[in-house]
Amino acid sequence: MSDATFLFADFKMAATEANTSRYGHSFGGKHDRRGASRDDCNGILIHLLHRINLRDPSVPIQIPGISWLPLYYVFDFRANDLGYQLTSDDSLQSFFPSDDKHVTTRESWPSKDYPPEFPASDVSIFECQFDPTDPEDAYMWAGVFGVSKLSASDRELVKRRVERDCEYTYDFTDATEEEYDDAMCFPFMQGKPDNRCLNPDCGNHGLNGQLDVIALVPPEPVSGVSLWGGSDVQLIFELCPLCDTIRSSNQST
Numbered sequence: 001m002s003d004a005t006f007l008f009a010d011f012k013m014a015a016t017e018a019n020t021s022r023y024g025h026s027f028g029g030k031h032d033r034r035g036a037s038r039d040d041c042n043g044i045l046i047h048l049l050h051r052i053n054l055r056d057p058s059v060p061i062q063i064p065g066i067s068w069l070p071l072y073y074v075f076d077f078r079a080n081d082l083g084y085q086l087t088s089d090d091s092l093q094s095f096f097p098s099d100d101k102h103v104t105t106r107e108s109w110p111s112k113d114y115p116p117e118f119p120a121s122d123v124s125i126f127e128c129q130f131d132p133t134d135p136e137d138a139y140m141w142a143g144v145f146g147v148s149k150l151s152a153s154d155r156e157l158v159k160r161r162v163e164r165d166c167e168y169t170y171d172f173t174d175a176t177e178e179e180y181d182d183a184m185c186f187p188f189m190q191g192k193p194d195n196r197c198l199n200p201d202c203g204n205h206g207l208n209g210q211l212d213v214i215a216l217v218p219p220e221p222v223s224g225v226s227l228w229g230g231s232d233v234q235l236i237f238e239l240c241p242l243c244d245t246i247r248s249s250n251q252s253t
């Protein structure tokens with residue numbers, strides 16, 4: 001059973017479903033632009049997941065000068081994270097982290113006979129109801145949007161809820177506001193992403209926590225395509241607000 005991919009920006013969210021859209025959104029298929037080939041990516045094969053038409057008004061994400069947003073990830077365990085800057089609608093520049101310790105030296109994949117590309121299928125995108133001033137909505141998506149739009153009394157309600165939900169993970173005795181913010185991390189499995197921009201020429205290259213989450217891809221984003229051989233892994237896409245480089249990474253239970 002497949003699950004939706006979620007898209008985020010500006011306190012708005014949207015989700016995918018298997019359907020044909022007049023905007024031509026898709027999943028899988030061949031690389032969609034120069035710079036994505038194995039030769040252009042240090043000999044590493046990267047995979048195209050969704051390809052999203054940013055002209056669809058249901059899509060909340062905007063990137064200046066770009067109409068097509070591809071979601072690329074590296075499933076080869078020689079890299080865990082991938083950075084890429086969309087230099088036009090037919091080119092990208094990739095960046096790989098140099099400090100990732102948990103990687104292999106040889107090419108290896110989540111399962112035997114991992115496909116070189118995923119089968120292509122059509123996807124449509126619909127806007128989701130989300131109200132950042134509603135305590136339920138804010139709590140469920142706090143890891144993406146934070147809880148800054150809540151009233152002071154609703155924030156207290158949410159703090160009591162996180163104390164109950166996370167009592168085995170966190171000790172809230174004398175907890176600071178920052179510690180409550182850290183604990184409000186749904187829907188992420190391992191806390192809010194705190195990554196740096198992978199573009200070495202960007203002012204955010206040396207700074208953690210400056211990137212905005214724009215997409216979350218589940219383990220089975222379309223029916224019949226299991227990205228991780230059945231393991232529960234989230235794929236996270238973050239956008240740098242300074243240079244528009246995207247960083248894709250994963251979290252698991």
Ligand SMILES: [Zn+2]
Binds near residue numbers: 198204240241
């Ligand atoms: Zn950047």
